[in-house]
Amino acid sequence: MARSVLVTGGNRGIGLAIARELAAAGDAVAVTYRSGEPPEGLFGVRCDVTSTAEVEAAFDKVEAEQGPVEVLVSNAGITKDTLLAMMKEETFTDVIDANLTGAYRVSKRAIRPMMKLKRGRIILVSSVVGLSGQAGQSNYAASKAGLVGFARSLAREYGSRNITVNVVAPGFVATDMTAGLDQEAIVKNIPLGRQAAPAEVARVVRFLAGDDASYITGAVIPVDGGLGMGH
Numbered sequence: 001m002a003r004s005v006l007v008t009g010g011n012r013g014i015g016l017a018i019a020r021e022l023a024a025a026g027d028a029v030a031v032t033y034r035s036g037e038p039p040e041g042l043f044g045v046r047c048d049v050t051s052t053a054e055v056e057a058a059f060d061k062v063e064a065e066q067g068p069v070e071v072l073v074s075n076a077g078i079t080k081d082t083l084l085a086m087m088k089e090e091t092f093t094d095v096i097d098a099n100l101t102g103a104y105r106v107s108k109r110a111i112r113p114m115m116k117l118k119r120g121r122i123i124l125v126s127s128v129v130g131l132s133g134q135a136g137q138s139n140y141a142a143s144k145a146g147l148v149g150f151a152r153s154l155a156r157e158y159g160s161r162n163i164t165v166n167v168v169a170p171g172f173v174a175t176d177m178t179a180g181l182d183q184e185a186i187v188k189n190i191p192l193g194r195q196a197a198p199a200e201v202a203r204v205v206r207f208l209a210g211d212d213a214s215y216i217t218g219a220v221i222p223v224d225g226g227l228g229m230g231h
């Protein structure tokens with residue numbers, strides 16, 4: 001039977017690539033979208049991950065459509081870059097709310113049904129920046145580093161229930177999020193000498209969601225062309 005998968009922020013960028021990859025592998029895939037239209041051929045539920053009520057309603061709809069979520073990919077995320085000296089408190093807390101507390105909200109909603117199923121996969125999309133830091137991104141880096149401690153705590157709490165919790169840490173991926181950045185300057189520091197395509201992140205998520213990753217939990221898998229050198 002097809003597994004029930006939910007990908008947050010699955011209407012574009014890395015999230016959409018993950019959703020398409022898992023759908024192609026035979027899973028029943030739902031995506032959350034916050035704005036615009038849901039992508040063709042995928043079950044879309046409107047949801048802003050900063051709202052507990054919207055997260056709750058989205059899971060209710062996904063469960064009714066395709067059963068309890070067995071694979072959760074927490075991918076939705078934002079940047080609001082500025083140096084600390086200029087950073088307003090809400091610029092910090094908005095990014096934490098979407099990227100870190102958002103992951104908490106969806107994981108919290110997913111965990112009890114996974115416990116009942118006695119199996120589950122939670123995959124959180126972090127960033128190389130969470131481990132290396134980045135000038136102008138202290139809010140974003142803090143949110144992404146926070147995901148690592150969060151994931152590893154869940155891995156310890158729910159390992160005995162056959163639920164794995166892992167993190168992928170992409171480097172520099174060609175999406176709307178990076179479209180405005182100085183490509184040349186960044187690529188210079190990447191051993192593989194290029195940006196990633198979203199599908200290259202998606203394939204690692206497919207691996208972590210699949211049977212071949214049955215003994216991996218609490219891991220941080222870099223998908224960064226060597227940018228972070230395994231950190």
Ligand code: NDP
Pocket residue numbers: 008009010011012013014015032033034035036047048049050075076077078098102125126127128169170171172173174175176177178
């Ligand atoms: P995009 O900006 O292309 O897409 C972001 C996605 O997140 C969109 O679907 C967006 O929805 C959704 N989203 C943002 N905020 C919320 C929210 N509050 N509630 C619900 N959905 C929300 O980014 P990417 O695809 O590049 O990034 C995906 C993830 O990968 C992010 O977590 C990002 O931090 C991470 N990442 C990206 C890297 C890169 O180089 N691109 C590198 C490392 C990590 P909507 O369309 O409605 O705005």
